[in-house]
Amino acid sequence: MTVQPEKASAVVESCWCCGTQYSEAELVRLGQHPEVGVCLRCARWLQRRAVQRLDERHPSPGGRLRGGIRAIRATVIRKGWHQRGQLGVLLRWLDRHLP
Ligand SMILES: [Zn+2]
Structure with missing residues (x-):
């Protein structure tokens, strides 16, 4: 009988936008700043804000x-x-x- 090594527990980190804790799979990282993780809900909110700014600049x-x-x-x-x-x-x- 072999003993399986204990799996590392899932890493939980806070979203840099809302502060809620998420697993790594639920965060999106910034390209040049991978230390910054944003949850999927906040990423959606940011995307909508970005589109709003683009719409304001280019009616x-x-x-x-x-x-x-x-x-x-x-x-x-x-x-x-x-x-x-x-x-x-x-x-x-x-x-x-x-x-
Ligand atoms: Zn968030």
Whole structure:
């Protein structure tokens, strides 16, 4: 009978954006600064912020459409509709498929 070496426990690190702890598989690293890890949710938030900045710098019909979606998203969050039962489930699902 052989004894298997104990597996190293999963490394848990904090997201540099929200501070929540995640395993390495749930973090995205920056290219030139691999010490910086951002969770997938924060990476999505950053991506949306980057697209917003690009839309502001280069106005276009698509940018105006995304701006409208951002305004609706902000209203939904401000009113807390995303946390209301089945409506919240539907809105969160829809949000995952919008830019
Ligand atoms: Zn985060």
